[in-house]
Amino acid sequence: MVLATNADARPAQMNTVESPLVPGGVTSSLGDSGSHSGSSSDHSSFTETRAKSADASNRNVVTSSSAIDADPRSSSSSKRHLSSEDPVRRPRQRLRPRKSTFTVRKEEKELLAKEMEVLEARLRYLREHAGAAGAAGSPLEVQKDNNDRLRNTIRSQQISMATTQSAVSGFLHHDQTNPLYSFIHLGRDPFERRQTLLDMKDMKLQNAYEYLMARSRYIDPLKPHVSIERYEDTLGHPCCARFDVDQFFGVTSVKQVYDVLLQYMMNIEITVTEKLDQLTVREDCNYVENNIANYRLLSIQNGLHVESNGAFFAKFYQSHEHESGSACGVVAIDNVDEDALHPYQPSERVRKDLRLAIMLIPCMRKKRDREDGEELVVSMFRGKFLKLHQDAESRNSVSAKEMFTDWGDVMVNAIHEALHLPFVSR
Structure with a gap:
């Protein structure tokens, strides 16, 4: 128990x-x-x-x-x-059902899409108001991209300019005329010859002025310039096209340079013989007026006789209508194509065709020895077209380069010498 x-x-x-x-x-x-x-x-x-x-x-x-x-x-x-005081167990708290991976990623994708829309709207706003225009990266990278685009644009323009120059050169090869050309025929009668030259004076001077103005439109008149094109025409004749810009400093007026230029033209054979060591003579010279003449020159170079027959025109404008009332001097020389009184002799002489335009205009520049004040500079523009009618024998004996010895450089130096200006070397 x-x-x-x-x-x-x-x-x-x-x-x-x-x-x-x-x-x-x-x-x-x-x-x-x-x-x-x-x-x-x-x-x-x-x-x-x-x-x-x-x-x-x-x-x-x-x-x-x-x-x-x-x-x-x-x-x-x-x-x-x-414990004995709480005999009934409490039920466990239920957990939320877990989302599948597909559902989670779908929700994330929707959130990212909304965020992308907001960013794109912000980007459009910045482009419109800040001129971003799609630029990305740092400011240095943006500037580099802009420089590259600008460089490519400039290069494209230069290529276009080279194409234009090629077209001009090709035109010179195939064209038998030039902007200064007009057919000149002089008969036997002295009065008729005189009247022919008088009738074409204004036209020749106008053509010379218009050509030089167009040719020098984008060229600085205060800086020297030379451009030369040498080629052969369709008949095999050596040709040369040249354009020059020269300046005369320390002069008092355009008329001063113009008078010295006319003096050189009237005595060109003497200066050429002295400076170039080429015997040159004036076979004939008929003056219609002080500024109109017909001349014939004969030069001997390396035993070869070269003749030229030209018409000379000149005029000084105290107030040129196209030069804002400023003074202007114009000279035009054209080749005589047919001369009944003095015909060409191709079997004995080489014919030299020269067409020349000269223009003198005043320009002002700041004095170099002072900060204030200006000084007068006379700029001379020259356009020349030269052709040699050579046969095969004369081309073999004398090169075209020797025949194209430019008398224009001799003229410029002669003007400097006459005006007591420093010698110019080209």
């Missing part, structure tokens, strides 16, 4: 633990074992079984309590679930 009493006491203390070995109903019914009827052997065996079950349950409770106390992560709520 002592064992039974002790066994009854232990289950009463552990009544709160739900043991899988000893149900709660059995514990309640066995609490009144003192009044239950049965044999002593059955009662003794049943008592031992209850004692063993109680000991096992007690050990399980102690182990569970020790594990809970040893785990620092155990919360007070876990302890309350094990």
